Every structure is written in C-alpha cells, then in structure tokens.
Amino acid sequence: MNSRAHVDVLEELQLIAAQNLHKLDVNKHYEVVRELGKGTYGKVDLVVHRVRGTKMALKFLRKKSTKLRSFLREYSVSLYLSPCPFIIDMYGIAFQTNDFYVFAQEFATAGDLFDIIPPQVGLPEAVAKRCVHQVAIALDYLHCKKLVHRDIKKVKLSDFGMTRRAGSPVKRVSGTIPYTAPELCDASRQDTFCVDSSTDVWAFGVLLFCMLTGNFPWEKAMPNDVFYEEFVRWQRRRTGNAPSQWRRFSDEALRMFRRLLCVDKDRRCSVKEVFSYFNHFWMLDTENGNSGSGAVLANSAPPFDISSSSSEEETLVDKLKHQSLSAMMDSPFSSASANGSPASTGSYERANREGKEGGRILVATPIEICV
Numbered sequence: 001m002n003s004r005a006h007v008d009v010l011e012e013l014q015l016i017a018a019q020n021l022h023k024l025d026v027n028k029h030y031e032v033v034r035e036l037g038k039g040t041y042g043k044v045d046l047v048v049h050r051v052r053g054t055k056m057a058l059k060f061l062r063k064k065s066t067k068l069r070s071f072l073r074e075y076s077v078s079l080y081l082s083p084c085p086f087i088i089d090m091y092g093i094a095f096q097t098n099d100f101y102v103f104a105q106e107f108a109t110a111g112d113l114f115d116i117i118p119p120q121v122g123l124p125e126a127v128a129k130r131c132v133h134q135v136a137i138a139l140d141y142l143h144c145k146k147l148v149h150r151d152i153k154k155v156k157l158s159d160f161g162m163t164r165r166a167g168s169p170v171k172r173v174s175g176t177i178p179y180t181a182p183e184l185c186d187a188s189r190q191d192t193f194c195v196d197s198s199t200d201v202w203a204f205g206v207l208l209f210c211m212l213t214g215n216f217p218w219e220k221a222m223p224n225d226v227f228y229e230e231f232v233r234w235q236r237r238r239t240g241n242a243p244s245q246w247r248r249f250s251d252e253a254l255r256m257f258r259r260l261l262c263v264d265k266d267r268r269c270s271v272k273e274v275f276s277y278f279n280h281f282w283m284l285d286t287e288n289g290n291s292g293s294g295a296v297l298a299n300s301a302p303p304f305d306i307s308s309s310s311s312e313e314e315t316l317v318d319k320l321k322h323q324s325l326s327a328m329m330d331s332p333f334s335s336a337s338a339n340g341s342p343a344s345t346g347s348y349e350r351a352n353r354e355g356k357e358g359g360r361i362l363v364a365t366p367i368e369i370c371v
C-alpha cells in the first residue's frame, strides 16, 4: 500500500470520528476511579465503563488548548495503529464534554517506564531486551505505515499527538530534551523541516541507553554538551576509546549504538536493524542479571507480519462506520470479558496480543508500560 492510501485511511477515520463525536456526561457512563496523570494538554483518568464493567484510561484534552483537528488526528492515528500488540489498545470510543475532547485507551497497568528503571543502574539486560524488542516492533509497524512518532519515551507506544506522516513539513519545536536528534537541536537551521523516521531511530537509541544504564547519555545533542561532544568524537572515529559511560557495553552493542545514533541522519540505520544484535550480549558486566541465555531473546525476528494489508484497514474503517454512540454501548472494537479486560477484536494481530493462536508465535510477552 502506498503512503497516499495510508493517509486516505487516516482521513476517513478522522471524518467518521468527527461525525460521531457526541456530547456525553462522563459520570453517567463511567465510574471515575482515579487520575492516572496529567499531560500538557489535559489529564488521563482511570475509569470503569458502567455497562461493560471494563477498566479504561480516558484521555481528556482541554478544548481551550486543543484544536478539534489535532484531537481527531491523535485519536485516528491511535486507532489506526492499535492492531499492533505493542501499541496501546483502543476501544473505538471518542466523545466530548463541555470542556474536553475525550477518547478511551487500554489501561496500561505497569505505569511509567522511568518508575521501573533503577536510576544510575538500569534494567537487567534480559528485561531491557524485552522492552527494546517490543518498542522496535511497534516503531517498525509505524514506520511501515509511513508515520513518524516524534515523541518516543515510552515502552508500550502510546500518545500519538505528535505523530505525522513521513515527509510532511512541520515547525521546529522550541526546547530540546535528551531524546531530540542533533539535526533538530540546532536552532540555527531553518524553522521548518520534513518529518523523517530517522528522528525516531535516534530517540530509540537514546531510550535504549537509558534502559540499560539508568542515565541519559547527554542533556542535549549539541556541541556545548561535553558528553555529546565526547560521543561524537568517538562516533566519528577521531578517538579509539569509547567515552567512559559507554565502556560498559560489549563491542556488538557499541556497533549497534553507532548505527542507531549516527550523527548524519541519512546514514542512520532503520529501527529493525536492532533485531540483528539480539543474539549478542550487550553488557560486559555480568552482575546486572546479564549472565546466561536469559539475556538473549529466543528469536530475533519480529513476531508478526508488520506489513499492513488493505483489507485490515478496510475492516477498521468499516467497524468505525457502524459505530454508533460507542461511548455508551459496546463498541465494535472490543467487548467486555469476565475479568474486565478487552477481548479480542478479531484481528489476528490483536488475537496474538491476548495469547490466542493465529498462526503466529509471540516471542516476547507484552510489557505494559507507558511513560
């Protein structure tokens, strides 16, 4: 499927969502359990659907600071990507209140990634590898659909507010974080640039370093940051010794980082190249849970077909078309199960997430963490 067709599906999803964006009294249809967190544009509440008994995360985006178009885009992109088992699941529920646009997401039970990374220590290699494995599959899924996430800081991909079609022009956002790629940090460059999957690959490399060490590699990827400067000198082979904070990694892991964090974005590898490094040890230190075969995943290949078929996309659009007042009733995307968790949607990808057969084998169990 070409990128134009992907975009058409997204536009169709947005149109249908806009037509079904009814006004709703939250308390009438949901029991609010607690607030899960606050974001820049609103809040996320843990709720129980009064009819279905399903636990869900309701994302509230303030109307004052969110354009309807932005809300519809975030909702539709989330829905479009949700068949991937390592991307947050959706219920096909979107509505509005007087002050907020709202949509429902799977409740990610394990909480935030940074709550489970021991600071300055990092995760044991085997755990980090499972996280890396699922983020890589999710990102590859997204990139195959010609989308770029642009805000990677989560293990189970969610929060698609920044996601755009590859190649679309966007304005540079002011302010940089450790994940920001060097080509976006340099404020002297032009104000508009084209969205490219290589910026996700850079952020993914930084996330990988954080998971394995419990530290950021630098504050920002700019020449006045000494840690970044040191890294670039080594990366460009101006010095043979890796900077001190990189010396804990095996030669194979260092090769992988060199490819993911290539300063020249055109020479950066694609995200799926990490799969070829899974059968090597990444850490030299064997005390951090890195000894034995546990550090190596049984199978380094993606566990399901990440290429999208147009029939799956047609099914998605079809389901949404038949959706009516889904916020109040059973949505066509999932049905309540005995334990309150979403049941299978019928998609083979989603069936895999729930451990049911579908002709494909899941290698890594999804780790439900969202930051």
Ligand SMILES: Nc1ncnc2c1ncn2[C@@H]1O[C@H](COP(=O)(O)OP(=O)(O)OP(=O)(O)O)[C@@H](O)[C@H]1O
Residues within 6 Å of the ligand: 036, 037, 038, 039, 040, 041, 042, 043, 044, 057, 059, 088, 105, 106, 107, 108, 109, 111, 112, 158, 159, 370, 371
């Ligand atoms: N599906 C979910 N399940 C459980 N907790 C969630 C879920 N979605 C969000 N949260 C919690 O709510 C917080 C706010 O989420 P939200 O997506 O609005 O913003 P954010 O990504 O943290 O920040 P920003 O909007 O500034 O990028 C998150 O940090 C997380 O702790």
